[in-house]
Amino acid sequence: MELIIDRVSKQYKNKIAVDRISVKLQRGVYGLLGTNGAGKTTLMRMICGILKPTSGTISFDGIDVSEENYRSVLGYLPQDFGYYPEFTGMDFLLYMAALKGMGKAQAKRKTEELLELVSLQDVAKKKIKTYSGGMKQRLGIAQALLNQPKLLVLDEPTAGLDPKERVRFRNLIADLGKENIVLLSTHIVSDIEQIAERILMMKDGQLIYQDKWDDSNGRLEDFYLHHIDEEEGEHE
Amino acid sequence: MNNFRVLYRYECKKLFGRKIVWITFALCIVVIIISLCIPFIGSYYAGGELIDTNLNMYQTDKRYSEALSGREINQELLEETITAYRKIPYTNELQYSLTEQYQQYARPYSPIFNFIVGTTNMQTSDAILSWQPNEDDLYAQRQTWLKTVWEDLGLSKGEIDFWQKRETQIETPFVYQHHEAYSTLLSHYQTVSLLVLLFIAICLSGVFSEEHTRKTDQIILCSPLGKTWIYWAKITAGISFAVISAILLSLFTFIMTICLHGTDGFNAAFQLLYISNSDPVTCGQAILIAFGCMVFAAIVTSIFVMVLSELLHSNIATLAISTGLFIMAMIVVVPEQYRLLAQVWDWLPWCFLAPWNVFGKYTLSIFGHYLTSWQAVPMIYFVASIVIAAIGKPIYQRFQVSGR
Structure with missing residues (x-):
């Protein structure tokens, strides 16, 4: 079971929303982190086949994202629907x-x-x-x-859930991740920290981090905030 | 295929579950009731003087008309009619229909008199004073007048021959029959048709666009059947909605009309109702043909509106364009000298649904065979429906969820 994202880009007129992202996802829970406008939702939409990449390919076990069979193994929760x-x-x-x-x-x-x-x-x-x-x-x-779904894409799934529901949902995701590929994005770093085995961090359309996260790396939130601060500094 | 049925059912549920559908439907019913009942309300005044209530006038005319039912419009009836009308003292001071003589002698023959005037195009007083009632002359005058109409419309020789051949299939002398119900249905045909098309435009303008504005498009388009079957399920649900709306509003109009005027006249020659028509059909058949054409127009309009809603992604814009087309149809008349353009314009769904177009003189020639408007247009609409729906599919499939 493998989702291959190969040099995927999405460009709008004069803005690159997703910039040459390549990543292979296998069974497990992946947490997608990034500030607003980092390109998370655009990437997720491309993975779900509802937005065509400007370049690059996405396939699941060799099935292209544009095929009906790809959509058969897909489960998608959009951020706002x-x-x-x-x-x-x-x-x-x-x-x-x-x-x-x-x-x-x-x-x-x-x-x-x-x-x-x-x-x-x-x-x-x-x-x-x-x-x-x-x-x-x-x-x-x-x-x-x-x-x-063998491929579950969840955009901000915990938004609007109360703390008790969030805990239940986290456990559910963890269970699903044992057999399937789960990609979830959230602003709540603690959610990602507790559920996701691997972290994908996006900034300005690029993947700036993709690996396992363990305590030896320090706190994920600190790492995340450090990058946000860097970004804000750049913008200033 | 099983899933198509389930999807179709849910698409129908989405459509019929909207409040605006029921509110608009109720409004259409109210408009139909008002337009059918208005002739009975109020009174008839002439020169500021109350003559009678409209209801009494109607009942009197109905009695006279029923008394004439079953009589041939032949030499005998023509003479009786003209003799009765010659008893009226025509003066400039008094409207002839207000004279005692008219009420006593002429009014019972007014349906026949109107037929004579309509056929010969004579002015009222001239007709009485100069025309010698003659059955052969009356029907010959009708033929001469029809030829002038055909030539003025720029019909080809083949078309004129075609209409002349159809004329030979019409039995004369006509047998008069009271046909108020069909006359009412025909005169309200354009109003009811416009209501049906507007109703369809209002209710179907959101079929696709609302999925985008509601943001449900994301979960639909990433589903296995979300790019194929759902499109056809929506189109089919929209067509069903259009057909049901057209049938329900037509049925309501029929039932109301029958309750008010009865069913007399189903077998009367259509020419009693529409003198210049050359179709060998009865009044009842003509009404069924006209309302049948409405169903086909409803189908093609529904598909047009739905595809437009996918193209524009906006209910308001779709409704604005559709309503604009309906209004344009009422305002714009293409002159007859531009024959092809006039025919194409008259046959567009939002223009076609008027008696003078459904039973118009333009024909469609296929391999030497001529088809009348009401024979050709439903077929054209059927083909157009398939083409428009096919054009809409890639538009729907290519939609990209972005920029939210």
Whole structure:
């Protein structure tokens, strides 16, 4: 199981959002760190096939990102995405399951299982417009997990979750990372520190760090802040 | 394919679940009720004097019209009509329809008189004073007038021959039948059609664009079926919505009209309703043809609006362009001397849905066979629907999520 990102760049008119990133991801949890505008979301969108790189290739086990088979193994939770207010939580997941090509029976079984996993089983038949921000986020997490993805991309997954839910979610991610590739981005360094085995740090569209992080390296937060400070210094 | 059905069901749910759909639908129903009931409301005044209530006037005319039902418009009826109208003392001071003689003798024959005037294009008083009622002359005058119309429209010899051949299939003398329901349906056809198209534009302008504004496009497009089947599920749901809307609003108009005017006249010659028409059809068939064309126009409009919404990524812009086209259709008239341009313009969905276009004289020639507007246009719309939908697919698939 291998996700290969090979010299991927994304350029908008006069701005390079992602600059020649090459990385190979294998089973495990990867934490993507970077300030706003570092290119995290752009990179994640390219990995999910919803944004075409200006150059470079992305493939999962030899399957190109543009192929339907690639999307079959993908689970994606965008940073900021909408819902259908008139749908119930159950409807939303069944709709997403259909989009992911799942059969009716499998979709129903998996939907019920995931609603329970994200503690939404009691409100499954209520309309999403009545959900709180945290509940919506949990529903988003559930939809990303519907097809048991081998490649799970989570953009700011812990945003809006309360501390208890965050702990539960961290454990869930850790479990998923044993068998799959999980790439998650967050601003909360402690989340990354506790879940991610490997750190990918981005700055100005480039990958400035990619390796395991252990205590011998010092505190991740200090390292991260040091780079942010450097960046702010440069901007000043 | 099973998933297509599930996706289709959810796309329908998204569409029908929107409040704006039901609010707009209710508004359309109110507009139809008002436009159908308005002729019965109020009173008829002439020279500042109350003559009668509109309802009484309608009931009186209906009685007279029903009394004439089943009679051939032949020499005998023409003579009776003209004799009755000659009893009216025509003066400049008094409107002829307000005279006692008109009410007593002529009014019972007014449907036949209107048919004569419509066929011969004579002015009212001239018709009475100079025209000698003659059945053969009346139908011959109609033929002469039709030839002038065809020539003025710039029809080719082949087309004129085609229409002349169709004229021979029309049985004369016409048998008069009370046909108020079909007359009402035809006169409200353009209003109902415009309502249907506007309703479709309002409700479908967000089918694709709302996925972008709501940011649900990200999870759809990264799903295995998110770039293929979902597009067709949305298009199919939109088409279903358009067809259901057109049928429901038409049915409501039919039911209201039948409740108000009855069903008499289904088998009456369409020429009683539309004198210059040369289609050998009955009033009932003509109405079904017209409303059938509306369904096809609804389909092509729905696809056009949906693809436009994907292209523009904005409900407002889509609605503005669609409404602009509908308004332009009402304002712009392409002169008949630019035959091809006039025909193309008249056959555009937002222009076509008017009786004079559906039952217009322009034809489409295919391998020497001529098709009338109502035969050709639905086929053109069918092909156009497939082409527009096919054009929309790559536009949808190429969308890139960026800049949020």
